[in-house]
Amino acid sequence: MSHEYFNPVRSVYGAGALSSLPGLLDGQRAVVVTFPEARQLGLVARLEQLLGDRLAGVIDDVRPNPDVAELRALYDDFWRAPERAQVIVAVGGGSAIDTAKALMVGTASGRFDELVESLAAGRPFEPARCKRLIAVPTTAGTGSEVTPWATVWDRAAQKKYSLHLPQTWPDVAVIDPELMLSLPAAVTLQSGLDALSHALESIWNVNANPVSDTFAVAAIHDILDTLPRLMASLDDVGLRGRMALAALKAGMAFSNTRTALAHSISYEMTLRYGLPHGIACSFPLPMVLQRALGRSAERDAVLARALGPLDGAAQRLAAFMERLGVKTRFADYGVTDEQAEKMVAYALTGARGRNFIGTAMREAA
Ligand SMILES: [Fe+2]
Incomplete structure (x- = not known):
């Protein structure tokens, strides 16, 4: 192929x-x-x-x-x-x-x-x-x-x-x-998690290719390592540089794939609940990861390159975000289970939702 x-x-x-x-x-x-x-x-x-x-x-x-x-x-x-x-x-x-x-x-x-x-x-x-x-x-x-x-x-x-x-x-x-040295903590966090979302969304994506995967995996490694350290030292230009490069790599990845289910959910969360983009597109990541796993051995292999052993990967990702102060469940944002189910079902039908590997597999089934 x-x-x-x-x-x-x-x-x-x-x-x-x-x-x-x-x-x-x-x-x-x-x-x-x-x-x-x-x-x-x-x-x-x-x-x-x-x-x-x-x-x-x-x-x-x-x-x-x-x-x-x-x-x-x-x-x-x-x-x-x-x-x-x-x-x-x-x-x-x-x-x-x-x-x-x-x-x-x-x-x-x-x-x-x-x-x-x-x-x-x-x-x-x-x-x-x-x-x-x-x-x-x-x-x-x-x-x-x-x-x-x-x-x-x-x-x-x-x-x-x-x-x-x-x-x-x-x-x-x-x-x-x-230029990023003056960014407040909240915007630094939101934009860093947006980049993490771009990288992950380019992997669980029907448009992924080996070059976008390479950029995405490198971006995820950089962000998981750098973002927590940067949040503790906002005026460290070296860490700012590493995050800038990670965001650039994530951008190069999703410039060819577009985003997927987490971003599709985010648009609803921003429109209806007023969540900033970086939180809206990242809090669902552990849930979307869980849905992505097991859909395709080839996509699982790339996710494992990015996140390590897939067993417990969604829980580790949720713990990473919770340590940064970001809640990862719909209920944390005032969305009931029933509303969340409806929102995810609707998001799967959107243009970005249809890029999600889980959607394509479901339609093929
Ligand atoms: Fe985004």
């Missing part, structure tokens, strides 16, 4: 890598898309100094889990004067990078609603014009800097859309662990 692996993103990695940004612009002008706190952290001033007159503007009102209601104004404003910049530099976590991916693909009318209508109808969307994206993650977890996907929420309609186009791959990912 032949396999294929593809990832076109150039990645620049290392402490201080942000200073490579001016060269990466290739003489083009850029708009920076970032989170509101970037200004008080001194990040915006640093970018202004680095980019000089190549900086065409700063959009710093990115919200967590970007919603169509907030994106509409940003998008329509951006495409009113598209000539001012050829590049979007996204600096932040998944929300900033996802916002930039929504901004970078221009509709013919320049109106965001045209894009949302395509997403809502499940129609293929062909951008009329595009900007180049340079993604600079400030968290170690999202992986969005090396994938073409963006999650766009529509809370009014209780929906989430996945934007993914050949044009939404970032051109370059700049991964600088120094």
Whole structure:
């Protein structure tokens, strides 16, 4: 059986890598898309100094889990004067990078609603014009800097859309662990567990291939070893660097497989229970692992490479998360057994749920 692996993103990695940004612009002008706190952290001033007159503007009102209601104004404003910049530099976590991916693909009318209508109808969307994206993650977890996907929420309609186009791959990912030093404990933990979820979800996945497995296994080893130590020493740039690299590997893994059942569950938990993404997609991991085991000898072998002996692996994973302060049962989040059963059954039918090896086996049976 032949396999294929593809990832076109150039990645620049290392402490201080942000200073490579001016060269990466290739003489083009850029708009920076970032989170509101970037200004008080001194990040915006640093970018202004680095980019000089190549900086065409700063959009710093990115919200967590970007919603169509907030994106509409940003998008329509951006495409009113598209000539001012050829590049979007996204600096932040998944929300900033996802916002930039929504901004970078221009509709013919320049109106965001045209894009949302395509997403809502499940129609293929062909951008009329595009900007180049340079993604600079400030968290170690999202992986969005090396994938073409963006999650766009529509809370009014209780929906989430996945934007993914050949044009939404970032051109370059700049991964600088120094930018992660100021991350608070809660965000460090949530993003680290998001990366763990990406790596595991790429293994119990019908789209897995030997290259994605190699990235995933390495990421899991790194995260299990590094995340607890980093939580005890948040200002250790060496540990920040190891987690940044682990998140990059997890991103490379799931850039080819997409996520699976735990992420499918997470969307419901975020929409209905308000859980942050990193917790919503990681608390079900021990339960999903238990469901994945025994489905395929080949997938079991990769999980054993990642987690050690499979006997007791789900319990060890749950204990790892509980030691980090993350509860792993639905009941801990106010979801009854009956609601949880319904939610998992529904999640298995979603686009990501159908990537789960357990779903495919069940359908084949
Ligand atoms: Fe995720």
